[in-house]
Structure formats: C-alpha cells, structure tokens
Amino acid sequence: MAIATCPDGHQSVAMDYCDVCGSPIGAPAPTVAVALCPSCGAPSDGRFCEVCGHDSALPTPAARTPASASTEIITTTAVSTTPSLLTWVATITADREFYDRVQARKGPDVDQVEFPVFYPERRIILRGNDILIGKHSVSQGLQPEIDLGIAPADAGVSRAHATIHITDTGISITDLGSTNGTSLNGSEDLIPANVAVPLASGDRIHLGGWTTIIVMAEPA
Numbered sequence: 001m002a003i004a005t006c007p008d009g010h011q012s013v014a015m016d017y018c019d020v021c022g023s024p025i026g027a028p029a030p031t032v033a034v035a036l037c038p039s040c041g042a043p044s045d046g047r048f049c050e051v052c053g054h055d056s057a058l059p060t061p062a063a064r065t066p067a068s069a070s071t072e073i074i075t076t077t078a079v080s081t082t083p084s085l086l087t088w089v090a091t092i093t094a095d096r097e098f099y100d101r102v103q104a105r106k107g108p109d110v111d112q113v114e115f116p117v118f119y120p121e122r123r124i125i126l127r128g129n130d131i132l133i134g135k136h137s138v139s140q141g142l143q144p145e146i147d148l149g150i151a152p153a154d155a156g157v158s159r160a161h162a163t164i165h166i167t168d169t170g171i172s173i174t175d176l177g178s179t180n181g182t183s184l185n186g187s188e189d190l191i192p193a194n195v196a197v198p199l200a201s202g203d204r205i206h207l208g209g210w211t212t213i214i215v216m217a218e219p220a
Contacts, residue, residue: 084096085220088126088166090146094119095204095212101188102156102209107180109156113209116152120133126215131164133157133207148211156209164215165196171215172196182207 002072003011006018006025026202030149036042037049038056047056072147107113124146135149137159146164148157165172174196175182181190183206184197191197199205201217 064169086217087220088164088171089216089218090124090126090131090164091216092124092146092148093212093214094124094210095206096210097186098206098212099210102180105188107209109180109209112155114155115210117199119152126164126166128169129166131166132160133162133164133205133213134160146213148208154208157207159210161207162205165197171199171217173199178207180208 003013005011006023008018008021010018010020010022010023013019014025017023018025035056037052040049040052042049049056088190094116096115097147099113102113103110126145128145131146132142132144133146133148134142134144135153135157136144136147137149138161142159144160148154148161149199156179158176158180160176161178162173162175162182165174173184173191175191175193177193180191183190184199185204186206199215201215205213205215205216207213
C-alpha cells in the first residue's frame with residue numbers, strides 16, 4: 001500500500017489530503033517566518049539574540065528622529081512685571097505750625113486769616129489725572145475736586161489755587177499763580193508758579209493761611 005507524506009511530515013494513506021491534518025498532499029512546505037532581532041536585525045528564533053545577546057522580552061526603544069530632520073520648538077513664557085496699582089489719597093488738615101509761620105512772615109492775607117477752632121480732618125481719594133485745588137464758585141464755574149471753600153474756609157486759599165497732576169509714573173503739583181503761593185514739607189520757599197513740581201508719597205502741601213494737604217499712595 002502506497003503511503004504519502006503531507007507537507008507537515010505526517011504519513012497518510014490518502015493520496016489527496018492528509019489523514020492527520022487535512023493538508024493537501026503534494027503542497028509545498030509552509031514557510032516558517034523567521035523573527036529578526038530588534039537590536040541588530042540578525043535572524044533570531046529565541047528570546048536572546050545569538051549575535052548581540054538582545055533580550056526580546058524587553059521593550060523596544062522608540063526610534064529617534066535624526067537631529068538634522070527634527071525641529072525643536074522652545075516656548076518661552078514672557079513674565080511681565082506689572083507695577084502694583086496705587087490710589088492717591090489727599091488728607092486735608094488745619095496745620096497750626098504752618099499757620100504760625102504764615103503769621104510770622106506777614107503774608108498778603110494775614111489779617112484776614114484766623115486759625116479754625118475746629119476743623120475735622122478730610123480724606124479725599126484722588127480720581128482722574130488733574131485735580132483742582134481751590135474754592136467752588138458758581139459765577140466762575142469752578143468745582144474743584146479738593147474744595148477748600150467748605151466752612152470753616154481758609155481765607156488765604158485762592159479760587160483756583162493749584163492743580164495736582166497724576167500719571168502712571170508719578171504725581172506733581174502746580175501752583176496756578178495763587179495770591180499766597182504754595183510750599184512743600186515745611187519749607188519757607190514757595191514753589192514757582194505754573195511749574196509742575198514732583199511729589200512723593202507722604203509729601204505735605206502747604207497753601208493758604210493754615211491748610212496742609214498730605215498726599216499718600218495706597219494700594220488700590
């Protein structure tokens with residue numbers, strides 16, 4: 001009796017299909033795929049490559065893009081320093097020491113100026129860029145932001161006495177040609193008229209016969 005051998009090596013009585021695995025008799029032997037070592041590329045059918053010894057059970061490192069073909073993008077986050085926002089505040093007081101100095105130097109309105117018996121301290125938040133210091137006048141259309149015409153009023157203050165100018169970089173005061181002038185921080189010297197003079201937080205503005213305005217920068 002003739003015996004055939006199938007492509008997988010089984011012996012079969014049947015001549016067309018293997019009695020064991022059913023493979024067609026006479027078909028070419030199946031091709032056995034040979035694995036390649038992921039490290040060196042040599043044929044390898046076990047866990048360890050016989051050429052380089054690579055362990056195929058380890059993760060395969062990701063392929064790196066050549067430096068010449070890659071583009072590295074570096075994002076730089078700009079850190080901007082924003083100055084702290086400040087609010088300028090004017091505190092208006094009746095200054096006895098300043099009054100005594102005005103009396104001693106015999107200012108223009110010295111005979112009309114009397115120091116108030118009671119003067120409540122006033123605190124005004126300065127809003128906007130230009131703040132007029134003076135006395136309100138309906139006929140002249142004056143509505144100063146710092147109104148020193150409220151009783152008890154300082155007789156030595158002019159209707160439009162001075163202006164405070166505020167910008168992002170600082171603060172200044174300008175005397176508008178007032179009768180009695182404007183001085184700073186206890187000085188006997190008057191600031192020049194119509195010239196902006198820089199101020200700092202804590203500076204004292206003296207005007208009229210006894211009025212002192214203290215400007216302070218406070219956190220907004």
